[in-house]
Amino acid sequence: MLVEKRYFETLHNGYGQYFDVTEILFEQKTPQWHLIIFNNPNFGRVMALNGIIQTTERDEFIYHETLTHTPILAHGNVKSVLIIGGGDGGILREVVKHQDIEHITMVEIDNTVVDMCKTYFPNHSACAYDDPRVNLVISDGADFVNKTSERFDVIISDCTDPVGPGEALFEYAFYAGCKRCLDENGIFVAQNGVPFMQIEELTTSQQRLSAYFSDVTFYTSCVPTYVGGQMALAWGTENHALRKESVQTISERYNASNIVTKYYNPHIHVASFALPNFVSQAIKNVANNQR
Structure with a gap:
């Protein structure tokens, strides 16, 4: 306002x-x-x-780096990435830093969002749309994941809060579609609000994601303009070992990637999976209620 x-x-x-x-x-x-x-x-x-x-221009790198590099380096052998949303280009900018990735598909519902952000936030994308590995698809993200024949190692849902148009990216049908087009050891991650202020958003995601992934949790990051404390990022996969990689392993992958980051590093990667007790308890309560 x-x-x-x-x-x-x-x-x-x-x-x-x-x-x-x-x-x-x-x-x-x-x-x-x-x-x-x-x-x-x-x-x-x-x-x-x-x-x-x-x-915002000043703190966007914290969110974009954490949401991108954590799943990519945890996986360790990513060749294909799907980005849902992310019209500002920040996630795409971070993904293209990884030279071993061969295919990057980005699905944005409205091309005007992409064009507007190129105009007003050019440093977000930093010319990432020009990378020849990038395929920009103008379509509904929930519809895309339920129809595509492509398979991906990592899916990043850079969604708004679950109100209005963004609500579809928190529904069972969307998660089912993401699971369908993930490879065997694939990882799904998504923005999931600030649990201190939005704990019901977190527990709802936990419940719905658990219907499709055997390993569901959250990792966190602190972005100053997303007020209320730590931000939760949802994590879903079938490979329980991926979020337990050591600092040494992540450091080796980080150094080999030659990426340059301002926030993310291997120690932050590992520490981001340590959750406050009130979040861990909320997750346990969901699991107990599903038994």
Whole structure:
């Protein structure tokens, strides 16, 4: 919500944050959404949709690096990656850093999102769309995973919160489709909110993902503009050993990859799977109720 020269985020009732607005770069209002891109003195360019901060220039690398490099380096032999959403290009930028990956498919529902982010957030994608390994598909992500004949080693769902158009990417049908087009040792990861403020979002994902993956958990990252504490990233696979790789193993893979990161490193990789007790207990409660 824009009030004079301040933008107030309204994701949580009774609690929030505001951003000083030095310049509005883009704004669009329809009956379904309010999209705004503006400049802020601390975080650079900021994008917000329906009162919820989506990304900022200053701290986007934390989210994009954690969501991307953790599954890729945990797997250790990724040749194909599917990105669902991610129209700002940040996930794609991180994926193309891995030269051993042969095929990258990105599915975005609206090409205007891609074009707009290339214009207003060029450093997010950093020309990653020009990489010859990239196949950009303009389609509904949930529909794509249930129809494609392709198979992937890693699927990254860079989804918005489960309201409005983003809700379909948290449903049983979407998870079933992702499991269907993952290779045997494949890994699925997804944005899953801030559990201190959105614990029901986490437990719902735990319940639904467990219907399709034998190893379901979450790993965490702290992104300043995603308020409320640690952010949870969902993890689903059939290979229980992948999230238990040692610092030494991840370090060897990280060094061999020659990628350059500003947040992610092998120690953060391993530590990100250590969950607070209230999150671990919430996961256990779901598991107990499913027995």
